[in-house]
Amino acid sequence: MRIIEAANYEDLSRKAADLIAAQVILKPDCVLGLATGSTPEGTYKELVTRYEQGVLDFSQISSVNLDEYRGLSQDNDQSYRYFMNRHLFDHVNIDKARTHVPNGKEPDSDKACADYDAQILSMGGVDLQLLGIGGNGHIGFNEPCDEFVVGTHCVNLTQSTIEANARFFSSIDEVPKQAYTMGIGNIMAAKKILLLASGAGKSQAIFDTCFGPVTPHVPASVLQLHPDAVIIADTEALSLAKEKGVF
Ligand code: F6R
Numbered sequence: 001m002r003i004i005e006a007a008n009y010e011d012l013s014r015k016a017a018d019l020i021a022a023q024v025i026l027k028p029d030c031v032l033g034l035a036t037g038s039t040p041e042g043t044y045k046e047l048v049t050r051y052e053q054g055v056l057d058f059s060q061i062s063s064v065n066l067d068e069y070r071g072l073s074q075d076n077d078q079s080y081r082y083f084m085n086r087h088l089f090d091h092v093n094i095d096k097a098r099t100h101v102p103n104g105k106e107p108d109s110d111k112a113c114a115d116y117d118a119q120i121l122s123m124g125g126v127d128l129q130l131l132g133i134g135g136n137g138h139i140g141f142n143e144p145c146d147e148f149v150v151g152t153h154c155v156n157l158t159q160s161t162i163e164a165n166a167r168f169f170s171s172i173d174e175v176p177k178q179a180y181t182m183g184i185g186n187i188m189a190a191k192k193i194l195l196l197a198s199g200a201g202k203s204q205a206i207f208d209t210c211f212g213p214v215t216p217h218v219p220a221s222v223l224q225l226h227p228d229a230v231i232i233a234d235t236e237a238l239s240l241a242k243e244k245g246v247f
Helices: 009-026 041-052 080-087 109-122 159-168 184-188 200-211 219-225 239-243
Strands: 002-006 031-034 062-065 067-069 128-131 153-156 178-181 192-197 229-234
Touching (some): 002 009, 009 031, 009 041, 062 109, 192 200, 192 219, 200 229
Parallel strands (some): 031 062, 031 128
Antiparallel strands (some): 153 178
16 A cells, blocks of 8 residues: 655645546556545546646546445436536546446346446456545445445445535435445455545544554455555645654
8 A cells, every 4th residue: 555645635636637647548448446525526627627638538438436326316416427427527538338337226226236246347347446535434335344345235324424425415314325335345356546535534534544454444444455555645634644653
């Protein structure tokens, strides 16, 4: 696990875009694993700028997103499909037919999850998986629990995640209570992983992830076992690690 310190959110976004751009340039038909949430917004903005400058070409890229709220349709403005269109897909030359997000409107959760695992397999796996991290150490919607779940599955969101995500909805009651998410096995199968963390609210999660034991109670800690995982964290997100003298 390699940790790169960024001075602030802008610096983090530029550095993350640099690594994704390198991946796209090295393998123009690669499979990108993508994340939503506020952390990667600046990274997507950087990628759009580079596309507009003619530096990046997404025409052969495919993508799979980590997760989707169960019950939300693609055109619901809180769905993760909608987020991806708004922040990236609508602004670059990616073929939307090659972009994949779990189907939140599939009521049969076993089918939704099996279909998504089959989709990822049929694409030959993920070359670079982008991740954010929850304040509780979750990745995708793999919440702290007693054991790692391997494949795509349906999760009940924890109260802390519902509260954290309520800022995107008009009231906390509107936050969906379930989501379909890639499992830890799907994430760990990616050839490269890039996890982003910004702000003091992530400092405990970053400390536990990078310097604590590998445990499903801090799902991101499993990345210590990945052969090519890069963490880009800003100074605030690294503050606890610095305070404890481990970084
Ligand atoms: C989003 C996702 C989540 C977020 C995490 C952090 O697709 O999988 O794990 O990455 O909740 O969210 P932000 O970036 O909003 O702090």
